[in-house]
Amino acid sequence: MKTHLNFTALRAIEAAARHQSFSGAAAELHVTPAAVGQLVRSLEDTLGVELFLRERSGSRRLTPTEAAERAMPDIRAGLDRLTRGLSRLQESAKGGLLTVTTSPAFASKWLLPRLERFQRACPETDVRLHTGLNLVDFEQDGIDVGVRYGRGQWPGLSADQLMEExxxxxxxxxxxxxxxxxxxxxxxxxxxxxxxxxxxxxxxxxxxxxxxxxxxxxxxxxxxxxxxxxxxxxxxxxxxxxxxxxxxxxxxxxxxxxxxxxxxxxxxxxxATLAYYIVYRPECASLPKVMMFRQWLHSEVQESQEDQAGHVTSA
Structure with a gap:
């Protein structure tokens, strides 16, 4: 027989196990402790398994049962995957927020002076610029796309060469x-x-x-x-x-x-032996906002090169 579980109830028992209290879980989930307790009891009734040992000393401290302790790693992994899946669904929108990472120098000398043109071409997309000298974890830091300087090889990322110098x-x-x-x-x-x-x-x-x-x-x-x-x-x-x-x-x-x-x-x-590359997670390659930004970067480089060639010819 299939059991239909409540996503909110799973979040409640995970938070309650981590905080070892209904009140701590309630604060994190922005609900009342009574609501968390009701969700936990409902799940216990559905599964026919006790999930927490309630101490009678008045401390209200919760202790996960052995069954709950065994299940908790899988529950946490499942919740993390569901959260990432929901984020991917949100990322699929054409507009929304586009988070771009690059070095402070490249941002100030090349990207920022041109970024207004991208905003005009794609007004439905808001750009958040993340600058820093240290490489970031795209998934953990919510990065959609970046421009990096190197040889074009970064673990877990696809890289398209943008320009040499x-x-x-x-x-x-x-x-x-x-x-x-x-x-x-x-x-x-x-x-x-x-x-x-x-x-x-x-x-x-x-x-x-x-x-x-x-x-x-x-x-x-x-x-x-x-x-x-x-x-x-x-x-x-x-x-x-x-x-x-x-x-x-x-x-x-x-x-x-x-x-x-x-x-x-x-x-x-x-x-130079190094070059500039557009970098992104392979699974995000087909996102409309990432595709538009990649295309825009290439068009900016092409326009810049044509402009530079025109100056050389006229000189």
Whole structure:
């Protein structure tokens, strides 16, 4: 014979077992202790099994029976899966909330200046931006999609390459006027270098030492200068004339276009070994809001590349 169980009653006995009291469970579930007690007794009657031992000492402390203790891990796992399933149903809506994760630097230098265009294209979708240097757990933190910088391999996530970039030195016009001219990377010797520590060099992130080696300037002391753990702050330090920064083309494009930064040695092109990727959980790939955001990101990159090519041609 099939037994039809009440979802609310299962939540009540799980909370009561965890708090070892009806009042603790009631506070968590936003109901009265009497309501929790009624749900528990109803489930006990339905199953024909006692779930809690009520102490007679007046402490009102509940002790789960042996049967309840054995069943509790499965009940908790089942409730967790039901909760995730309900969240997936809510995620299926075209609109609603889209939670995006990326680094603070990429957010400030690339994403935020463009995000208004996504909001205009998809007004029914509200964007919540989650920024941080540490990688987050997409499922645990409720993340829908993200942009990460790396080799394109992150456990449990699908990754679509968004864009590649170049690495080159930059400085402010004022700094160059005071310390130039600089016609070859070897002339950087004795000048302060600004180091970006936001990505671990062991992942393939290019350092000053590697860039100078590729540019045949091994004589330059690559360890001198300021160390910063945020790519946007690295560029800002260069804008303020603190020295020469090793810039990533995606991050520095607007600063160079506006004249806030000058690219040094433009004839030397060094491609980054890492790239930007759109990342998301495989099971969320077909969600309309995730699909729309991925398509929008690709269209923004394409438009940006076409615009940049047009400037080069006109020049």
């Amino acid at each position: 170049e690495i080159f030195p930059v400085c402010s016009a004022g700094w160059l006027e005071a310390n130039g001219p600089l016609n070859h990377p070897g002339q950087l010797a004795g000048h302060p270098l600004i180091h970006d520590l936001s990505v671990d060099s062991r992942t393939g992130f290019m350092t000053w030492s590697e860039w100078l080696h590729r540019a045949d300037a091994d004589s330059v002391d690559a360890m001198r200068g300021m160390q910063v753990n945020n790519s946007a702050a690295v560029l800002q330090a260069a804008v303020e004339g603190k020295g020469v920064a090793l810039a990533r083309s995606v991050m520095a494009r607007e600063d160079i276009a506006s004249g806030r930064l000058i690219r040094l040695f433009p004839s030397i092109s060094v491609a």
